Amino acid sequence: MKNKNYPKHSILAIAILLTWIKTYVVYHTSFDMKIENVMQQLILFMNPLSFLLAAYGISLFFKSVKVRNRYLIIMSSILAVILYANVAFYRFFSDFITLPVLFQTSNFGDLGASAAESIYWTDVFYLTDVVLLIVAMKLLPTTKESAIVKPAIRRAYFVIAAAIMFLNLGLAETERPQLLTRSFDRELLVKNIGTYNYHIYDIYIQSKSHAQRALADGSELVEVNNYVRSNQAEPNYEVFGTAEGKNVIVVSLESLQTFVVNEEMNGEVVTPFLNELTKDNDTYYFPNFYHQTGLGKTSDSEFIVENGLYPLGGGAVFFTNSGNTYNSMTEKLNGKGYFTNVMHSNNKSFWNRDIMYNALDVDKFYDVDSYEVADGDAVNWGLKDIPFFKQSVEHMTEMQKPFYSRLITLTNHYPFHLDEEDQLIPEYDSNSGTLNRYFQTARYMDESVKVLFEELKAKGLYEDSIIVMYGDHYGISENHNEAMAQYLEKEITPFESAQLQRVPMFIHIPGSDQGKVVEEVSGQIDIRPTLLHLLGVETSKDMQLGADVFSKDHEEFVVFRDGRFVTDKVVYAGNVCYDKETGEETEAEACAPYIERAAEELEYSDTIINGDLLRFYDEKTGNLLIDEAAETK
Ligand code: GP9
Numbered sequence: 017m018k019n020k021n022y023p024k025h026s027i028l029a030i031a032i033l034l035t036w037i038k039t040y041v042v043y044h045t046s047f048d049m050k051i052e053n054v055m056q057q058l059i060l061f062m063n064p065l066s067f068l069l070a071a072y073g074i075s076l077f078f079k080s081v082k083v084r085n086r087y088l089i090i091m092s093s094i095l096a097v098i099l100y101a102n103v104a105f106y107r108f109f110s111d112f113i114t115l116p117v118l119f120q121t122s123n124f125g126d127l128g129a130s131a132a133e134s135i136y137w138t139d140v141f142y143l144t145d146v147v148l149l150i151v152a153m154k155l156l157p158t159t160k161e162s163a164i165v166k167p168a169i170r171r172a173y174f175v176i177a178a179a180i181m182f183l184n185l186g187l188a189e190t191e192r193p194q195l196l197t198r199s200f201d202r203e204l205l206v207k208n209i210g211t212y213n214y215h216i217y218d219i220y221i222q223s224k225s226h227a228q229r230a231l232a233d234g235s236e237l238v239e240v241n242n243y244v245r246s247n248q249a250e251p252n253y254e255v256f257g258t259a260e261g262k263n264v265i266v267v268s269l270e271s272l273q274t275f276v277v278n279e280e281m282n283g284e285v286v287t288p289f290l291n292e293l294t295k296d297n298d299t300y301y302f303p304n305f306y307h308q309t310g311l312g313k314t315s316d317s318e319f320i321v322e323n324g325l326y327p328l329g330g331g332a333v334f335f336t337n338s339g340n341t342y343n344s345m346t347e348k349l350n351g352k353g354y355f356t357n358v359m360h361s362n363n364k365s366f367w368n369r370d371i372m373y374n375a376l377d378v379d380k381f382y383d384v385d386s387y388e389v390a391d392g393d394a395v396n397w398g399l400k401d402i403p404f405f406k407q408s409v410e411h412m413t414e415m416q417k418p419f420y421s422r423l424i425t426l427t428n429h430y431p432f433h434l435d436e437e438d439q440l441i442p443e444y445d446s447n448s449g450t451l452n453r454y455f456q457t458a459r460y461m462d463e464s465v466k467v468l469f470e471e472l473k474a475k476g477l478y479e480d481s482i483i484v485m486y487g488d489h490y491g492i493s494e495n496h497n498e499a500m501a502q503y504l505e506k507e508i509t510p511f512e513s514a515q516l517q518r519v520p521m522f523i524h525i526p527g528s529d530q531g532k533v534v535e536e537v538s539g540q541i542d543i544r545p546t547l548l549h550l551l552g553v554e555t556s557k558d559m560q561l562g563a564d565v566f567s568k569d570h571e572e573f574v575v576f577r578d579g580r581f582v583t584d585k586v587v588y589a590g591n592v593c594y595d596k597e598t599g600e601e602t603e604a605e606a607c608a609p610y611i612e613r614a615a616e617e618l619e620y621s622d623t624i625i626n627g628d629l630l631r632f633y634d635e636k637t638g639n640l641l642i643d644e645a646a647e648t649k
């Protein structure tokens with residue numbers, strides 16, 4: 017055969033094509049990825065390409081044909097192993113590999129046992145591309161000439177690889193905005209940027225937090241500890257322990273904001289059941305309660321509630337710091353003999369929950385696989401809230417008592433679609449379809465909460481439980497300000513935007529007869545100490561930043577993740593100080609003392625998380641586990 021019929025680098029093209037096609041086939045045959053439209057299919061198809069071009073393209077730097085070929089074979093083998101490792105892992109865990117999982121020794125028991133069962137002899141097919149590549153090398157005529165290409169050509173090659181990568185990222189960004197800043201879900205990442213790029217991204221995120229962790233030696237805790245101890249709020253012993261020994265049911269109300277509670281939309285009551293609760297004898301209702309989440313949305317709210325710390329400013333802490341030591345509310349309740357669990361009918365890797373819940377010490381995660389999703393029972397992001405609550409209560413009947421269950425709802429989620437039979441009120445009539453539908457889904461959420469209460473009563477669980485419910489974060493973003501202004505009949509200033517971050521919070525203690533509307537300005541960060549104190553659990557040694565809302569020491573000062581804050585007198589937003597009463601701009605001095613404190617609080621929280629400092633803290637004794645040298649540093 018004559019050499020010149022073949023371009024010098026046919027073998028490179030063959031290597032790329034083989035692995036590309038194999039990867040795409042594996043996506044479809046070995047992983048269960050939901051592809052919803054042609055665009056997603058296209059992204060899935062193209063996503064291995066940019067990485068393969070770059071990885072195999074390194075061969076263009078080798079002079080010798082032999083070395084180049086060897087490189088291609090080694091690279092193709094490495095990629096085959098990586099992909100196959102994911103396939104085997106997925107068979108058992110229905111998840112893609114992420115670094116912390118490999119470092120979590122507790123997983124290894126499972127891994128070892130499952131490895132054997134997850135491997136079949138037919139798996140040799142995962143090496144098809146490597147084998148074909150070797151065959152192709154044998155068949156193609158070998159050339160004696162140098163394999164090296166002109167730098168200009170090489171440059172052009174890598175420019176094309178980069179261009180494909182940006183095209184891929186661009187398409188992914190239109191399909192799923194903020195994918196890389198927020199992470200969301202491993203499945204979404206793999207679907208959008210591809211397995212290989214996903215691993216690089218994972219290594220980047222994990223090594224960043226590992227580096228920060230390595231730099232910390234615990235000495236930072238001295239200052240943080242002083243701050244936390246000096247802001248400590250003594251429990252109010254009239255309320256302390258009033259729910260001791262009860263089952264704890266904490267419900268995350270997806271995207272529910274306070275502006276719909278006790279309000280109407282075109283004459284329709286939006287949340288009739290919750291409205292009743294606000295006046296109920298057994299319910300504390302908090303109308304001036306704010307969410308404090310960042311990019312991690314629902315997961316951030318979970319993080320706050322569990323740890324009494326702020327989430328991180330960049331990225332979802334559930335992803336970036338899932339390997340940390342925490343002293344979660346779950347861990348404390350485990351210590352009190354509770355069976356702790358989370359119930360959420362979604363893919364378990366969403367928000368990295370499956371990994372993070374290990375760090376939070378959750379006994380069991382009832383994910384989508386614990387639910388039956390019958391035809392017509394799913395909308396938006398998954399199982400509708402009513403069947404979700406029904407099945408969750410069913411699970412509760414079988415739980416060891418007392419239990420602590422966190423239930424995460426899903427139906428009232430952007431883009432707020434509902435099946436016709438679930439639309440209990442008409443849409444609103446603004447120029448924002450999102451806001452228009454929001455009232456309907458909020459109404460559905462209200463109905464579902466009513467069902468939750470009914471089911472708990474029917475199953476005899478109600479009397480022995482305390483039910484805490486909170487809105488996880490806003491549902492209507494500032495993109496809908498115009499429509500929002502129409503509904504509220506006022507202009508949406510930065511002051512109003514901050515006030516729209518109010519989410520409802522309810523603490524319902526059956527038979528308590530203590531219910532009232534608590535006007536105190538408070539936030540999600542206060543839930544942990546408040547709830548633990550109601551359960552009669554001390555928190556005086558805990559490294560948490562919130563305070564018990566029933567305590568006389570509770571300060572009316574809520575810091576948002578982005579530095580805005582609210583007190584009983586002022587709202588600080590858009591670098592402007594507003595009078596809380598009038599919403600008018602007021603003199604800067606009124607906010608000045610708090611600006612620094614808000615920054616300080618966020619910084620202390622970040623320091624704890626980034627440095628993984630709770631590993632240097634003994635929450636039983638309150639001792640700092642650091643040597644004196646570090647302490648005086
Ligand atoms: C996903 C659900 C919604 O499992 O919790 O997440 P969100 O988008 O609201 O953060």
Ligand code: MN
Pocket residue numbers: 270271313314488489
């Ligand atoms: Mn949410």
